[in-house]
Structures are given as structure tokens and as C-alpha cells.
Amino acid sequence: MSNTPLTPGIVSGRLVAEAYAHNFDDLEPVLDGHEAHVAADRCYFCHDAPCMTACPTSIDIPLFIRQIATGTPEAAAKTIWDQNILGGMCARVCPTEQLCEEVCVREVAEGKPVEIGRLQRFATDRVMAAGVHPFTRAAPTGKRVAVVGAGPAGLAAAHRLALHGHDVVMMDRREKPGGLNEYGIASYKAPHDFAQAEVEWLLKIGGITVQTGVELGRDVTLDGLRAEYDAVFLGIGLGGVNALRAAGEDIAGVRDAVDFIAELRQQPDKAKLAIGRDVVVIGGGMTAVDAAVQSRLLGAQNVTIVYRRGQEKMSASVHEQDHAQQVGVRIICNAAPVEVIGKGGKVSAVEFAYTQDGPEGLKLLDDTFTLAADQVFKAIGQTLVAPEGMAGPKLDVQPLARVWAGGDCAQGGEDLTVTAVAEGRDAAEAIHINLMGAVR
Amino acid sequence: MADLTTNFIGIKSPNPFWLASAPPTDKEYNVRRAFEAGWGGVVWKTLGSEGPPVVNVNGPRYGAVWGADRRLLGLNNIELITDRPLEVNLREIKSVKRDYKDRALIISLMVPCDEESWKDILKRIEDTEADGVELNFGCPHGMAERGMGSAVGQVPEYIEMVTRWVKQHSRMPCIVKLTPNISDIRKPAEAAKRGGADAVSLINTINSITSVNLDSFAPEPMIDGKGTHGGYCGPAVKPIALNMVAEIARSMETRGLPISGIGGVTTWRDAAEFMALGAGNVQVCTAAMTYGFKIVQEMISGLSQYMDEKGMVSTAELVGRAVPNVTDWQFLNLNAVSKAKIDQDACISCGRCYAACEDTSHQAISMSEDRVFEVMDDECVACNLCVNVCPVEGCITMEELPKGAVDARTGKKVGDYANWTTHPNNPSVAAAE
Numbered sequence: 001m002s003n004t005p006l007t008p009g010i011v012s013g014r015l016v017a018e019a020y021a022h023n024f025d026d027l028e029p030v031l032d033g034h035e036a037h038v039a040a041d042r043c044y045f046c047h048d049a050p051c052m053t054a055c056p057t058s059i060d061i062p063l064f065i066r067q068i069a070t071g072t073p074e075a076a077a078k079t080i081w082d083q084n085i086l087g088g089m090c091a092r093v094c095p096t097e098q099l100c101e102e103v104c105v106r107e108v109a110e111g112k113p114v115e116i117g118r119l120q121r122f123a124t125d126r127v128m129a130a131g132v133h134p135f136t137r138a139a140p141t142g143k144r145v146a147v148v149g150a151g152p153a154g155l156a157a158a159h160r161l162a163l164h165g166h167d168v169v170m171m172d173r174r175e176k177p178g179g180l181n182e183y184g185i186a187s188y189k190a191p192h193d194f195a196q197a198e199v200e201w202l203l204k205i206g207g208i209t210v211q212t213g214v215e216l217g218r219d220v221t222l223d224g225l226r227a228e229y230d231a232v233f234l235g236i237g238l239g240g241v242n243a244l245r246a247a248g249e250d251i252a253g254v255r256d257a258v259d260f261i262a263e264l265r266q267q268p269d270k271a272k273l274a275i276g277r278d279v280v281v282i283g284g285g286m287t288a289v290d291a292a293v294q295s296r297l298l299g300a301q302n303v304t305i306v307y308r309r310g311q312e313k314m315s316a317s318v319h320e321q322d323h324a325q326q327v328g329v330r331i332i333c334n335a336a337p338v339e340v341i342g343k344g345g346k347v348s349a350v351e352f353a354y355t356q357d358g359p360e361g362l363k364l365l366d367d368t369f370t371l372a373a374d375q376v377f378k379a380i381g382q383t384l385v386a387p388e389g390m391a392g393p394k395l396d397v398q399p400l401a402r403v404w405a406g407g408d409c410a411q412g413g414e415d416l417t418v419t420a421v422a423e424g425r426d427a428a429e430a431i432h433i434n435l436m437g438a439v440r
Numbered sequence: 441m442a443d444l445t446t447n448f449i450g451i452k453s454p455n456p457f458w459l460a461s462a463p464p465t466d467k468e469y470n471v472r473r474a475f476e477a478g479w480g481g482v483v484w485k486t487l488g489s490e491g492p493p494v495v496n497v498n499g500p501r502y503g504a505v506w507g508a509d510r511r512l513l514g515l516n517n518i519e520l521i522t523d524r525p526l527e528v529n530l531r532e533i534k535s536v537k538r539d540y541k542d543r544a545l546i547i548s549l550m551v552p553c554d555e556e557s558w559k560d561i562l563k564r565i566e567d568t569e570a571d572g573v574e575l576n577f578g579c580p581h582g583m584a585e586r587g588m589g590s591a592v593g594q595v596p597e598y599i600e601m602v603t604r605w606v607k608q609h610s611r612m613p614c615i616v617k618l619t620p621n622i623s624d625i626r627k628p629a630e631a632a633k634r635g636g637a638d639a640v641s642l643i644n645t646i647n648s649i650t651s652v653n654l655d656s657f658a659p660e661p662m663i664d665g666k667g668t669h670g671g672y673c674g675p676a677v678k679p680i681a682l683n684m685v686a687e688i689a690r691s692m693e694t695r696g697l698p699i700s701g702i703g704g705v706t707t708w709r710d711a712a713e714f715m716a717l718g719a720g721n722v723q724v725c726t727a728a729m730t731y732g733f734k735i736v737q738e739m740i741s742g743l744s745q746y747m748d749e750k751g752m753v754s755t756a757e758l759v760g761r762a763v764p765n766v767t768d769w770q771f772l773n774l775n776a777v778s779k780a781k782i783d784q785d786a787c788i789s790c791g792r793c794y795a796a797c798e799d800t801s802h803q804a805i806s807m808s809e810d811r812v813f814e815v816m817d818d819e820c821v822a823c824n825l826c827v828n829v830c831p832v833e834g835c836i837t838m839e840e841l842p843k844g845a846v847d848a849r850t851g852k853k854v855g856d857y858a859n860w861t862t863h864p865n866n867p868s869v870a871a872a873e
């Protein structure tokens with residue numbers, strides 16, 4: 001190892017091998033049987049439980065926890081998957097501190113919620129490890145549905161459609177299915193190739209054909225799909241990114257955070273990934289936090305998130321922000337970039353102006369400061385790349401006859417994995433009713 | 441998924457989980473919601489004779505015992521039979537049964553101990569189309585003072601007589617519900633059988649005082665400064681109920697008499713245990729009163745998973761499976777020798793096993809300076825106390841010595857099966873010689 005965290009510029013191999021292995025392993029390992037039992041015992045089995053209402057997929061949380069407590073994690077997993085077929089991934093990536101666990105009566109009363117996410121993982125991991133897929137397809141209906149996008153929304157829709165007996169062709173422009181589960185989520189939340197393992201497990205339902213490397217708008221058209229299939233589901237996520245609109249945005253060393261994360265997720269040997277010494281991340285959401293944290297984990301010496309509004313407005317949860325700060329990320333709020341400064345064709349610093357958030361919107365103040373930077377990540381939001389004939393910012397849930405949309409690309413809900421699953425599932429139910437009449 | 445359908449004395453239900461006669465089954469509103477939640481059957485809250493209904497107290501009627509984290513372990517009550525008019529109950533029963541033909545609906549009855557009263561009530565319930573009757577000979581408070589409930593249940597001759605009347609005046613299947621407030625549960629069960637009962641159900645609640653208020657010096661629940669004994673139920677009574685079920689299941693006189701198991705059933709596992717000991721189905725009260733009707737979903741999923749794992753396709757395969765293995769102490773194998781074994785990797789060095797064994801058992805666990813705890817085989821009598829007090833499941837296990845191995849404590853080889861009936865220390869063996 002010739003490089004260290006102090007080596008200037010964008011270089012790889014800043015850390016020793018063990019450090020990479022440690023940094024990119026499970027942040028929160030799965031509970032063992034005894035821990036799960038103790039954790040499950042804390043649940044009060046609330047009536048009309050607030051946790052269940054807070055879950056975008058409405059998992060029957062008290063029931064699955066009781067099933068764990070009574071020694072049947074297999075039944076618990078089934079309860080979870082009945083509502084959320086990506087319950088395994090959601091157990092890992094859901095911001096539970098903003099969803100189910102935030103409203104758990106024990107969080108409200110004692111500041112210590114029932115560990116719903118970890119219990120969910122305990123149950124689903126166990127059954128997946130046993131290779132069990134506890135769902136069987138209904139008799140074939142002869143109907144064919146195209147699902148565009150194999151992210152959480154597409155996967156949830158495809159599974160539910162296949163379950164009802166429809167034949168599904170799921171296409172994605174990427175090389176691998178999984179969407180942001182595969183290309184976006186922070187590595188330490190779902191290590192050991194969990195995203196692919198989960199997709200493989202999900203496909204065990206049968207009746208789903210996966211076509212990768214197929215892009216809507218390039219290889220197929222919406223009109224073509226509508227002609228060929230009985231229904232179409234669009235779960236194409238947000239394919240574009242917002243521009244910084246600051247001078248110097250194109251200088252080498254400035255990069256989209258989502259691209260960086262996708263590359264990072266696809267590189268099995270993290271020592272091969274080059275990272276700056278002084279990294280500046282611009283943005284305030286989950287993407288900004290993940291880019292910053294993973295920069296630190298790759299050995300960057302100084303990592304700073306700069307967000308243009310107040311900290312309370314950051315869309316990354318407090319839990320995520322805390323985690324970032326624990327790994328040594330500095331968060332600066334109320335500052336916006338005015339210029340990316342280059343030296344020798346490479347970025348060397350970013351100049352920021354402090355901001356004031358008022359009734360008339362955000363105002364740049366004259367007060368400025370400069371941060372040294374050899375790498376800059378833009379994480380200021382993704383945008384919809386709408387299929388031909390449609391327009392954003394988000395698609396309608398049913399934009400055309402026999403066409404449905406769900407997940408990040410569609411209206412409603414927050415841009416979260418679990419919301420995408422809920423919307424994909426619900427669209428599948430709507431399609432099913434549409435194809436079969438009111439029968440269930 | 442395993443088929444949970446049960447046929448109990450000819451009464452079919454989609455699963456063996458019935459709600460016991462109690463507040464959860466006191467009215468149409470509850471019972472409909474219970475059926476919607478998935479319960480296989482209900483025993484309607486006990487009906488009394490025509491006439492002005494009973495009255496209940498207007499103060500607290502429940503007392504409780506809690507475990508850690510305020511988990512409800514035992515509940516006691518001084519409630520009486522239904523306090524709603526007979527007419528209303530009958531109308532509601534009929535209406536529910538009409539809409540839920542696949543569920544079991546049993547009517548619980550308690551009327552004065554004379555033939556006319558029973559004849560009359562049986563006639564009244566005839567056209568409800570209920571699936572059967574359960575005779576409540578169990579209520580330990582309030583009704584007993586009026587010569588009903590456990591006042592009948594404690595006298596086997598009365599049980600036999602009333603059961604006979606019921607079988608004479610009705611064609612409905614008849615379940616006799618037994619009180620545990622009696623020294624030998626087999627006697628009332630035998631009486632029920634002689635009277636022609638199709639089944640017995642047990643247990644009803646146990647006479648109890650759950651706590652005493654140390655400021656006002658009266659039992660809880662307290663009403664205007666006084667309290668009375670109530671009926672105890674919930675998880676705490678399960679071991680007592682299991683034993684009573686087993687006694688009836690294995691007794692020569694009552695063997696084969698169908699049993700509906702009641703008392704502390706809270707999870708699928710409790711239900712499976714009752715069934716293994718001979719209960720054809722189970723009835724639940726306190727667990728539903730604690731957590732609501734939804735728990736039945738866990739019971740259904742848990743029992744069917746268990747049956748799948750065991751390769752059982754119907755509940756009949758589970759019922760009674762453990763009965764042959766319930767025996768009397770004198771027939772236990774005195775030559776089966778075990779030793780406790782501590783899994784050092786699992787041990788968290790709390791020392792509870794040491795304290796228990798050193799202070800109250802056989803001084804068979806050693807403790808080193810660096811808190812390593814080890815069993816001394818030459819002292820261990822395999823009493824199991826260390827296993828029971830260890831907070832880590834599976835950390836301490838009982839390992840049975842193979843035949844021929846030497847027991848370090850006695851220096852003797854492990855021999856063949858031999859029990860107390862032939863043991864040299866048994867005076868009756870010596871006397872026989």
C-alpha cells in the first residue's frame with residue numbers, strides 16, 4: 001500500500017485490506033435467536049398498532065413479532081412478505097427511525113422502540129437462507145404484463161402479478177436487476193450481494209422473465225409495449241440528476257454522487273476505488289450522506305457535506321446524519337456553492353456563500369468561504385426522465401389506459417424503497433382487477 | 441399448510457381454537473368480530489334461566505398478577521354468568537350461527553339443579569341451531585352460593601344426574617365443563633361420562649386471591665373496602681390445567697372421553713401441548729382478553745407450521761400423542777442417569793447456576809477465580825435446577841449417560857430400566873419378599 005488518507009488527489013488504496021473489509025461489512029449484523037427473542041418480547045401487541053399504520057406497506061408488525069416470540073420466524077417472514085415482498089431489503093434500508101419505530105409506543109414512552117427493522121431482518125433472513133419461497137402462483141390467466149424497470153417498484157409489481165397467475169416480462173436497461181437496491185443503497189446496509197440474492201429468491205415465484213439491457217425509448221417503445229402486452233407497469237425511477245448551476249461544474253473531479261455510488265456498489269474490491277483526500281459533497285439527502293460516508297470509508301481524509309438550508313430541513317434522517325458524523329463527516333448547513341475552482345484542469349476548491357432562508361425563498365449572502373477539494377460530489381436530487389409523450393416532474397399513477405406507474409417515478413409518497421414496493425404492489429392489484437374484472 | 445380442521449364430538453370447526461365461555465363471547469358484536477378474526481368456534485357466555493338476569497358488581501371485577509414488564513400472567517375475576525336477558529342472547533346466537541355455518545357455536549348453560557329448569561332451558565335454545573351445549577359446573581363464585589356452578593361441579597353425583605337430564609331432554613352434543621376446585625379431577629370426569637356426556641372441558645377458574653391491599657387491608661379487587669375470592673385464569677394456571685387434562689386422558693375409567701382443553705392457552709405452543717396431552721381442541725379466554733382477537737392468527741400459523749414440520753396432516757395426529765408418556769413417579773426409570781453440562785462458549789458467567797447449586801442443591805458446580813463455571817460430575821444429581829435458572833437458553837444441558845458408563849457420583853455403571861416398584865429401598869418390596 002503506497003497511498004494513505006493523506007495522499008493528495010484522487011487515488012485508490014488509501015487503506016489496508018482489513019480496513020476495507022471492516023468498513024464495508026454489515027453495519028448492523030443480524031440478531032441471533034436469543035437477541036431476537038428478547039427484542040420480540042418487548043412488543044406490546046398494540047391494538048391497531050401505530051407501527052403498522054406508519055409502515056408504507058402496512059406490514060402486520062405486532063403479528064410478525066408475536067410469531068417470532070412464539071418460536072415461528074417462518075410464519076413471521078410470511079406475514080412480512082404478504083405485504084412487502086422485499087421485506088428483507090426494507091429491513092436493512094428503511095429509515096425505521098422515521099417510520100415504524102418512530103411511532104412505536106415504546107419509543108414514545110421510553111425513547112427506546114421495539115427493534116422492528118432488526119426483527120424483520122431476523123425473520124426474513126432465516127427463511128431466505130433456508131431457500132424457502134412460501135408463495136405459489138395462481139393458475140395461469142393467459143394475460144401478459146410488461147414491467148419496465150427492475151427496481152423495488154418493478155420487482156414488487158412483477159411478483160404480485162405473477163402470484164395472480166399473469167405472465168410477466170420485466171425489462172431493465174441496466175446489466176443487473178434490482179434498481180437502486182443494486183446500484184444505490186449504501187454498501188454497508190446490504191453487503192454480501194444481498195440485492196441479487198433477494199431478486200433470485202423473488203423470482204422463484206415463477207412466471208417472470210427478466211430482460212436486462214433493454215431500454216424503454218431505445219430498444220422498445222411504450223406504444224409497442226401497449227400493443228404487445230395486456231398491461232404495462234412503469235417503475236423506471238429517477239434517471240436524471242439536477243445540475244448545480246454553479247460556475248466550474250464541468251471541471252474534472254466533479255461528479256454525480258449517484259454515479260459514484262453505482263460504481264462503488266459494482267466494484268467488489270473496494271481497494272481499487274479511487275477517492276479524493278479532500279471530498280466535498282453538495283446536498284442534504286440520503287444520497288449526499290451515503291456518498292460522504294462511503295468516501296470516508298474509502299479513506300478520504302476530509303469529507304464535508306454542504307447543504308444550502310438549515311439542518312432540520314435535511315431530508316436525510318437524524319439517525320443518518322448522526323451516523324455520518326460518527327464516521328467523521330463534517331456537515332455544514334446554510335451554504336450554497338458559487339464556484340468550483342480548478343487548478344491545472346482539476347478541481348482544487350469550492351467557494352460557498354452563506355444563505356438565508358426566508359419567506360421569499362433562499363437568499364445568498366455576501367459572506368463566503370472556500371473549502372479545499374480534490375473531489376466534489378453533486379447530490380442535489382434526481383429527476384424523472386419521462387418516457388416519450390409524457391412529462392414530469394412525476395408520472396400519474398395511471399398515465400394512460402392500461403399503463404400504470406409506481407415508485408420514485410410516480411406521484412405519491414416519499415422516495416423510499418418501501419414506498420416503491422407499496423406502489424408496485426398496489427399497481428399490480430389494480431392491473432389484476434383491470435384484467436380480470438372485479439373478481440379477486 | 442397443514443389442515444387444522446377439527447371434528448370435536450361431531451362438531452366441525454376450521455381450526456381447534458375456540459373462545460371459552462366468558463366476556464369475549466358475551467354478545468353478537470364480539471362473536472362476529474371473533475369469527476372474522478379467524479376463531480374456529482366459540483362457547484357463548486353462560487346463559488341462566490328465564491327471568492330477571494343475574495347482576496354483577498359495579499366495581500372492579502378483575503385482579504391480576506404481573507411478570508416483568510407488566511406482562512399479564514394471571515387474571516382473576518368475580519364476574520357471574522351473562523347479565524343480559526335470555527331472549528336477547530338467544531336471538532343473537534341464532535343470528536350469528538346463521539351467518540357462520542362453518543364455525544362451532546356452543547351454548548354454555550347454568551340453571552338451578554332441578555330437572556324442570558334444565559328441561560326448560562334446553563327447549564328454549566333448541567331453535568338457535570347451535571352445535572352443542574356446555575354445562576357450566578365450574579364457576580367458583582357467586583353462582584356456587586346459589587347451588588349452581590362449582591357447587592354442582594364438586595359433587596360427582598350431581599354432575600351425573602344433571603348430565604343425564606340434559607342427554608334425556610336434548611339431542612345436542614353435550615360438553616361438561618369441570619371445576620379445578622376439587623382434589624381429584626378424575627371423579628367429576630367419570631361422573632360426567634356415566635351421565636352420558638359427549639366430552640368434558642377443563643379447567644374453569646381456580647379459587648384465588650391475587651393480592652392484598654396493604655393500606656386498606658383487603659383483598660383485590662376491592663369493592664367498598666371488601667374483597668372476595670375470584671376465579672384465577674391465564675398463563676399462570678396452564679400447568680395445573682395440563683395436569684388435569686392428562687389425568688383424565690390417561691385414567692382407565694375416562695380414557696377416550698373427548699376433552700376440550702382450557703386454561704392459560706396463550707400461544708400456538710400452549711394449544712399444541714394441551715392437544716398432545718389429549719385435548720381434541722382448546723378454548724381461550726384470558727389471552728384474548730389481554731391481546732384481542734387477533735392472536736388467533738399467530739395460533740393458526742404457528743400450529744400449522746409445527747404440524748408441517750412434524751409431517752402431521754391433521755390435528756387428529758397430534759391429539760393424545762404425549763399421553764402414553766405420562767406415567768406415575770413409581771414407574772420412572774431410576775437407572776437413567778444424566779449430568780449437567782455447561783457450554784463454555786455460550787456461558788455469560790453470570791454465576792446463577794453456581795448460586796443455585798451451591799446454596800440450595802448439591803454443591804456440584806465449581807467456580808474459578810476468572811469466573812469459569814464447571815459441573816462436577818461426581819456431585820451432580822441431574823436435578824435440572826441450573827438449567828432452569830440459567831438465563832441463556834441451551835447453555836446448560838442435561839446429557840444422559842449411555843448404558844454401561846460409570847456414574848462418577850455413585851461409582852456404579854448405568855444399568856437397565858428399573859423403577860421404584862422393584863427398588864430395594866421400597867418398603868413394600870421388602871414386605872412382599
Ligand SMILES: Cc1cc2nc3c(=O)[nH]c(=O)nc-3n(C[C@H](O)[C@H](O)[C@H](O)COP(=O)(O)OP(=O)(O)OC[C@H]3O[C@@H](n4cnc5c(N)ncnc54)[C@H](O)[C@@H]3O)c2cc1C
Nearest residue numbers: 149151152153173179180216236237407408415416417420
Ligand atoms: C444513493 C441512494 C441511497 C438511497 N438509500 C436509501 C435508503 O437507505 N433507504 C431507502 O428507503 N431508500 C433509499 N434510497 C431511495 C430508494 O433507493 C428509491 O426510493 C427506490 O429504489 C425507488 O425504487 P424504484 O423501483 O422506483 O426505482 P429504482 O430503484 O431507481 O429502479 C428503477 C429501475 O428502472 C430502470 N430504468 C430506468 N429507466 C429505464 C428505461 N427507460 N428503460 C428500462 N429501464 C429503465 C433502472 O435501470 C432501474 O433499475 C436511496 C436512493 C439513492 C439514490
Ligand SMILES: Cc1cc2nc3c(=O)[nH]c(=O)nc-3n(C[C@H](O)[C@H](O)[C@H](O)COP(=O)(O)O)c2cc1C
Nearest residue numbers: 460461462486517576644673674703704724725726
Ligand atoms: C371474566 C371471566 C368470566 C368468565 N365467565 C365464565 C362463564 O360465564 N362461564 C364459564 O363456563 N366460564 C367462565 N369463565 C372461565 C373461562 O371460560 C375459562 O374457563 C377460564 O378463564 C380459563 O381459561 P383462560 O386461562 O384461557 O382464561 C370466565 C372467565 C373470566 C376471566
Ligand code: SF4
Nearest residue numbers: 043044046051104105
Ligand atoms: S407500536 Fe411498538 S409495541 Fe406497539 S405493536 Fe408496534 S412494535 Fe409492538
